[in-house]
Amino acid sequence: MTRRVSCGSEELHVLAVDDSNVDRKVIEKLLRISSCKVTAVDSGSRALQYLGLDGEKNSVGFDGLKVNLIMTDYSMPGMTGYELLKKIKQKSSALREIPVVIMSSEKVLARIDRCLEEGAEEFLMKPVKLSDVKRLKSFILRGEGDEHGKKQTQKRKLEDDPSSASSPLSSSTSSLSDDLSPSPPPSPSSTLQPLSKRNRL
Amino acid sequence: RHRSRREQAQIMEVGQLQRKFVDYTASLFCEGFLDAQFTQLQQLQDESNPDFVVEVVSLFFEDTEKLLNDLTRALDQQIVDFKKVDAHVHQLKGSSSSIGAQRVRNACIAFRNFCEEQNTDACSKCLQQVKQEYSLAKNKLDTLFRLEQQIAEAGGAVPM
Numbered sequence: 244m245t246r247r248v249s250c251g252s253e254e255l256h257v258l259a260v261d262d263s264n265v266d267r268k269v270i271e272k273l274l275r276i277s278s279c280k281v282t283a284v285d286s287g288s289r290a291l292q293y294l295g296l297d298g299e300k301n302s303v304g305f306d307g308l309k310v311n312l313i314m315t316d317y318s319m320p321g322m323t324g325y326e327l328l329k330k331i332k333q334k335s336s337a338l339r340e341i342p343v344v345i346m347s348s349e350k351v352l353a354r355i356d357r358c359l360e361e362g363a364e365e366f367l368m369k370p371v372k373l374s375d376v377k378r379l380k381s382f383i384l385r386g387e388g389d390e391h392g393k394k395q396t397q398k399r400k401l402e403d404d405p406s407s408a409s410s411p412l413s414s415s416t417s418s419l420s421d422d423l424s425p426s427p428p429p430s431p432s433s434t435l436q437p438l439s440k441r442n443r444l
Numbered sequence: 445r446h447r448s449r450r451e452q453a454q455i456m457e458v459g460q461l462q463r464k465f466v467d468y469t470a471s472l473f474c475e476g477f478l479d480a481q482f483t484q485l486q487q488l489q490d491e492s493n494p495d496f497v498v499e500v501v502s503l504f505f506e507d508t509e510k511l512l513n514d515l516t517r518a519l520d521q522q523i524v525d526f527k528k529v530d531a532h533v534h535q536l537k538g539s540s541s542s543i544g545a546q547r548v549r550n551a552c553i554a555f556r557n558f559c560e561e562q563n564t565d566a567c568s569k570c571l572q573q574v575k576q577e578y579s580l581a582k583n584k585l586d587t588l589f590r591l592e593q594q595i596a597e598a599g600g601a602v603p604m
Contacts, residue, residue: 264503265539272488272496318534348538370481370542373488 255380256280256308260290260315260327261346266369270314270346273376280308287322290315291330294338310341312383316369317347317354325358332362342383346371458600465591466603477584482544486604501585504543508578511536512571519568529567530559536574540581551577 315324342364537552555570
């Protein structure tokens, strides 16, 4: 049960937004190793430009590649990840259906709440792990549903089911897991994933 | 086929270098210079990008040197802008965390506490501490990468 992506392939195109050179390089690698196409930008305004949401009539807009997921750092100078999230999720936004994931090195519950309420798919603690990306990828490919209510149910499902991050999910995307190399050793991921879920609230 | 003395010597050299590398890496983890995040980065490295770890760490060195200069200047001002100082330290904490430079990261955490207190003297001391930890981390990582290079030059594979 794979989600049909516009160009017909099973590769997700992820837009990564982070002002840190180091973090951008790492997230890019994590995504490439997980067989995702990546576009990495260093600010919220560049992200909006890329998405064609910056309101500029003469903006370059898409390079033709539909974006399936946006992963953005929370703390950025200029426009924060939260502000970027709000802009993308506006009622008038043509791209409000694109799932947005917030990444942060600081676990501030009020911040997490705010982001989830504004429509963020997930809130990941930095440094982001390969297991986080794998989990995200299979979640997106399963099709997270268009209605907000459906999304909430699935989010709760992932939280309630402690084994959801292991075999049940990966068995449904077994054709893709061949692309995912190298696999991290099982024990670290299984101890880390419940932690990030707790962090997500 | 029968190995020449030269080949035998080369094989021994590679073995010695590899053992040195393994021991040195272990010591860096043991002494808390590196944490699990560094291992994550090593696991992401593959044939398509065999210099990935060196590249990320080099970016870290570049960014850190700039941040340390900015911090020195910021703390030198007549009236210190602690918000700015904290922002720089936050950045450094983030990037050191992303490469697994644990002691640098921990020094940043202490630093941020004093930023909150707006304590210039304590912040200056913290900056010295961070500079020291960075210098140590850089030396250690440079040594590690040099060992890797030596192994490769001797015709061996780097044990990961």
